[in-house]
Amino acid sequence: MAAVSFIKCLLGPRLIKIYASSERNAISYVPSGAEKFGDGFLKLINWSLQLGFYTSPFVIWVLHKKNYFGYDGLQSLMRFTAICSFLCASSLVARAFGRLSNPHYIKFINHLEVARVNYNSVTKKPLSQYDFEFSAWPVDYDAKEIQKDSDKPRIFIDEERNNRSITEIARVLPCRILGYMFAHTIGIRLLYPGTIIQHFIDPHLVEGRSRLIEELQGERYKLMSRDENSIDCIAVDRRGKSQYSNGHLLVICCEGNAGFYELGMIGTPLEAGYSVLGWNHPGFGGSSGTPFPRQDQNAIDIVVQFALNKLNFPAEHIIIYGWSIGGFTASWAAMNYPNIRGVMLDATFDHVLPLAANVMPSSWKSIVATTVKHNLNLNVADQLIKYSGPIVIFRRTRDEVIALEPGTLSSNRGNDLLIKLLKFRFPHIVDHTTIPTLRAFLNTDTAEREEMIRNLEVSHDPCIKQLKQYAIENRNSFPMRVGQSWSEKKKMQMASFLASRHMLDFDSTHCTPLPAEMFRLPQEIGYEADSVEISDFAEISPSNL
Incomplete structure (x- = not known):
């Protein structure tokens, strides 16, 4: 039973707040020291990865200038990645132990598990009293549920010209590539x-x-x-x-x-x-x-x-x-x-x-x-x-x-x-x-x-x-x-x-x-x-x- 609870806490979402109701005042969830440390480090890693992705053209240029794409450089990057992976795993474990000792989190994760098994208006009601990481929220309405009579083809305005000559395509291709890279990173x-x-x-x-x-x-x-x-x-x-x-x-x-x-x-x-x-x-x-x-x-x-x-x-x-x-x-x-x-x-x-x-x-x-x-x-x-x-x-x-x-x-x-x-x-x-x-x-x-x-x-x-x-x-x-x-x-x-x-x-x-x-x-x-x-x-x- 303890192992099951530990796994739930290890994989569970971040709990933010317990809303006020007619029976109680609002409660801001206060994580323990272990959970706070683990969650903070994982957030830092996540933000660093996002920043690295959005600035990837600049990052790749810097790594190239520093010769990190050579044999010695790749070894250094691999060692750095291994250290970060170990710290992430340690943070996950520390966060899980912190949650396991918090009665508010245990009560929340049990409500979430019930809703995941059978999500309806009855099981949603106790879950709705919590503000938590939204990725864990059960789906209320899916596009797959749209009835066929409502699922008519959608209209999209497309300014792309279909008939281009080979010469014109060759001329605009470099701009297209650069434009795609810019749009999908910082643009x-x-x-x-x-x-x-x-x-x-x-x-x-x-x-x-x-x-x-x-x-x-x-x-x-x-x-x-x-x-x-x-x-x-x-x-x-x-x-x-x-x-x-x-x-x-x-x-x-x-x-x-x-x-x-x-x-x-x-x-x-x-x-x-x-x-x-x-x-x-x-x-x-x-x-x-x-x-x-x-x-x-x-x-x-x-x-x-x-x-x-x-x-x-x-x-x-x-x-x-x-x-x-x-x-x-x-x-x-x-x-x-x-x-x-x-x-x-x-x-x-x-x-x-x-x-x-x-x-x-x-x-x-x-x-x-x-x-x-x-x-x-x-x-x-x-x-x-x-x-x-x-x-x-x-x-x-x-x-x-x-x-x-x-x-x-x-x-x-x-x-x-x-x-x-x-x-x-x-x-x-x-x-x-x-x-x-x-x-x-x-x-x-x-x-x-x-x-x-x-x-x-x-x-x-x-x-x-x-x-x-x-x-x-x-x-x-x-x-x-x-x-x-x-x-x-x-x-x-x-x-x-x-x-x-x-x-x-x-x-x-x-x-x-x-x-x-x-x-x-x-x-x-x-x-x-x-x-x-x-x-x-x-x-x-x-x-x-």
Whole structure:
């Protein structure tokens, strides 16, 4: 019996906390000295291996310069590896003995073993009172469980050209190789710094997760994606609770490149009274994998399937909310689930390439373009235009991240996202004749914008009436052919109205949380609730909310 317990403690996950309940206060798990020492050394080895992998081109170069690839050097590396292996084994044994003497850990590991044998709502309940290493959490929903009628082929936007000449392939091959190496080492970490930051903010992640579970009655789940990544997510279900008028609507939050559901944008829809489903990118928090585009797409896919098939929210009650780089997964989900209630994008860009090229040396232009195109192709606009439902875009007027010139409104890539969306949806209104004026409209401050509105004689009610009438006569689908015979002034009036209808300004920088008061759902054309005024496209600052 003692041997069995020792093996469980040897192979068991790290225990972090015991949550508060009606019967007890929260307990932060305090490991013994032996467990603390063993766990600390194993963490150090793990971080060293990760750092070595992500900086492998530089490490290999240094080892080569130091002549470690010769016979004597290889022998030294082998001796070093043997010493590290011995220390790792000793640390594992020390950690196991430390856990074996701790009653909290023994009780936890017994609950975990029961759940592993027969995982259901009954065995999950006692396990849910613990916060522990997520890799050991049993799977709540697997992509293999998706019913055939829900498992339709997914849409992927692929910019790869299939017909290339041999000469062209030979010319781009060196860039492709270098781009692949860069993307799969340090490149993905630069694009998603949260994969590194999380090691330094782990106590804050634990605290944020505790708040969601203890105070807001959230429930944590483990989802298994198509590519067998474990996706860490949490649901706060407010259906049937009278104090939450929006509880019947579920907001699925797609975080930014350094955001986690424990600390990120999830707070805005929660404060606004919605049910919320937060999830972490592959490689973030408890999620396994790496946030390359296809892995991220598979992650949001299983999250939406979970919301539909396990949480049982109808698609018409689901809103996808993406912040910053989260606009990529949000737009992909919208493209593949066209029946959802709507899409809300906050501080999001049209494509990552202009932003990546802007922060890299100009001499790297070719390799940056190749790396992005073939490895990190985050094409938000191309995905978004394939969704025909209601959309609202929040733009930060002092955004220093998605603006090519920090804080400069005219260089904000949210402008390009909006113009590409409107150009597709209303091709006879937003065209080569109106886009220059529309850009000028988007680039101006509040006072100048109001002056342009007065000069253009833009009026809300006639614009709504014309769009509604067209929708009634021609169906509410895109692209709309309305405006074919209009004058340039009339098209510009409508273009200004459409811009104000699809975009709201927030006077803030990139990382300021969106106030709950601004969290307003987009409306379909033709709905009586469609009452966004032209004046709403003005700067709203945190101080006057």
